[in-house]
Amino acid sequence: MAVIDLSMPELNGLEATRRIRQSLPDTEVLIFTMHESEELIREVLGAGARGYLLKSDAVRQLIPAVESLSQKKPYFAGRVSEVLLDGFLKGGQVTLEGPAAERLTSREREVVQLLAEGNSNKQIARLLDLSVKTVETHRTAAMRKLELNSLPDLVRYAVRMQIIQA
CATH class of the missing domain: 3.40.50.2300 (Response regulator)
Incomplete structure (x- = not known):
């Protein structure tokens, strides 16, 4: 357990x-x-x-x-x-609703968390053993799915959704 x-x-x-x-x-x-x-x-x-x-x-x-x-x-x-x-x-299943209904992948969520914690793309790449370009791709995909336009928007989302604590 x-x-x-x-x-x-x-x-x-x-x-x-x-x-x-x-x-x-x-x-x-x-x-x-x-x-x-x-x-x-x-x-x-x-x-x-x-x-x-x-x-x-x-x-x-x-x-x-x-x-x-x-x-x-x-x-x-x-x-x-x-x-x-x-x-x-609502139909026998637990589903997400609303504008963020398109779920983030686990990697996108991980990148969102690390960005919201103040890490740079380069630091995240090192932490996750990815290229900086791959981190940027995950960041872009997450922001598109969440309909966000800036890093501060992403941080606010992470706080609101309790991915990180304020």
Whole structure:
């Protein structure tokens, strides 16, 4: 079992969840975070998390969440349950809606996070072992999908969507 916060530097919890589930598919992932953004909840579930717990609920729900996942049962409380129910009522699936409906790839999201954290294209290329041109391509694709025109817009998006903390 892995207990992961969404707000980790360099490798965010969403990408960590994807990598864990890809490398170790039997590993149960519990997201333990202060973020309750509907889009993040949907993305984390899509990445393979089987539990989602807000830090504000930790005192009374952390042990039940860990016990549930250790028995291979999902654990969702409060707001997450509402998102799941809404998705079901809208046609049986959990989907993104709105202008950012075209999802970012995991690499695009990683580049967005690193840019919003203040890294340059060159620094990101070094961190991710990519060429600067490839980083620029991911940045451009993310900004196009999100309909953003500048780096400050991208940073505001990252803060609003809780990819980074302000």
